[in-house]
Amino acid sequence: MMKSLRWGILGAANFAEKHMGPAIHAAKGAELVALATSSPEKAAGFQAFAPGIQVHDGYDALLADPAIDAVYIPLPNHMHVEWSLKAMAAGKHVLCEKPMTLAEAEFDQLIAARDAAGVLAAEAYMIVHHPQFIRARELVQGGAIGTLVHVDAAFSFFNDDARNIRNQPAAGGGGLRDIGVYTFGSARFVSGEEPLAVPYAKLRFDNDVDIFAQVAADFPSFSYAAMVSIRMFPRQEITFHGDKGVLRLTCPYNANVFDAAVLTMTTDGQTVTTERWPGVNQYVLQVENFCQSVQTGAAYPCPLEFSRGTQKMIDMVFAAGGRPA
Template identity: 35%
Template sequence: MAEKPVLWGVLGAAKIARLKVIPAMQRSALGKIHGLASRDAERARATAADLGIPKSYGSYEEMLADPEIEAVYNPLPNHLHVPLTVQAMEAGKHVLCEKPIALTADEASALVAAQARTGKICAEAFMVRHHPQWIRARELVQGGALGIVRSMNVHFAYHLTDPTNVRNMADIGGGGLYDIGCYAVATSRYVFGAEPTRVVALMDRDPVTKVDRLTSGMLAFPDNRQLTFTCSTQVVPYQRAVVMGDKGRLEVPVPFNADPTKPTRILIDDGSDLYGAGIKVEEFPPSDPYLNQGDAFVRAIRGVEPLAYPIGDAVLNMKVIDALFRSADSGRWEGL
């Protein structure tokens, strides 16, 4: 591994960047958060000062023109993921972009072309795949610990009705499926190690904001495996993931927003007792998936190891999301 750390620049001052990603990546020995850009120069200066970031920029273009910045983290609203990521790559920067990588699979394909054209690496920031609890869950499922796996069930919900929040703005990619349903899609593909062949969805849209506030779906995978999921932006906060096999059940109690300062655990149940007597618990020490994700990206930049989930994986995830939207409109199963 090269001794020189990768200098990161951050596009915008999104909440996830300020509260989660930047603090995590500032603890890395492999990379340093070196700059933060905003369309508001004063906001950029104040945010950078609060977070101890050396440089601030009054425009995205100013930061992208800085030769010191080698990699960019893009947590901008969803409709700006592809255009600003392409712009950054064309400026000679590698880009780690927040999920969902795009609004459609066709749009995401522009990133594949940009990567080929510029030689810069681009990836989608699904941090959960870098958490030890999910790495172990996948190992158990694919190693046969649950027997023949038949189904996975995911719930992910929070309560947010503020129409000024970007997650409630339909024209820029708001709504539950884009924001949190994408995790159900990504983790099922991750755990099963396969792509679904068809999907079906039900969707309830907010009459004021027009975003989907409740989406339930089913993904049919090869070998008769299924994902069922529900995501909502207007019910009580809750999340859970369960994988069912013919010999056991695996549960991830806090699958997506695990506190990086606290231990996590997964439950493996042999089903011998409906009250839980057959449950075994595996616990993992505190781990920050945002830090792990950033370091994995830096190792790819430095040529130490390739990305486990390159940009092509993001396009495949978007194909599933596209099909779910089509199904919600058509009322039918939709193929990919």
């Protein structure tokens, strides 16, 4: 029987406590053994579902722990590259929250460090592990809606809390980095294509972070439109429109949190096919796929090279909107 991958978490972020910590604890092939935080109060939330977890009072102390095989990094965006590099240098496998970098060029050093250390390093991009996106890719690339002509995506929520890192420019905040990764990366994943150009991007800023983006992009075989905002009522969806049908995901990004994961496809003769995935936890699937890749050498669904492509598109949008990343 293969040994479980022993995980540590750098920082007691709320998202780590509510979602990724429990996912690591529940995943097959994984064992949550350590947390780095100097706050006993924050540690208590993790100890509630992982009573035996060891608490280190610093990030370096956790990385020095020989009992840890892999680390999950939920730190603020501007700290991702630094601590991913430190973790790889310590011989740990790395799963780092998105966006893993603040600019495409920063992926060079991450990829080089990954290859030099012989570890798996990846962005925590959970949606590509969910069966709704795997199915959408099969249908679109398999011709179920004919030739793909247009994709449109929307993702929004409301957060104007100045204390929140999403609204802090020094922490790499803003809507494009927080949720634009989903509207852009999901289109790339399903279509298998990369954007050629971003001819239009209208951006709005507040306290020097982008709070709204309206984007038009050209892909090799289809046009693309997206709306991203952290100052609008919650909404999320993505539509793939072909010449023979339309495929919609009505809860593509926060499946079973925002709403149920449902795929609807309408084709010739108004034939409607609906598929649902109740109870699927994409965070657990992400951890299990990561562990399997480490343990068996199987290809990981979201390598750094894929994440680099999404960051490149974010950089293109910033440039088109007159604000280089």
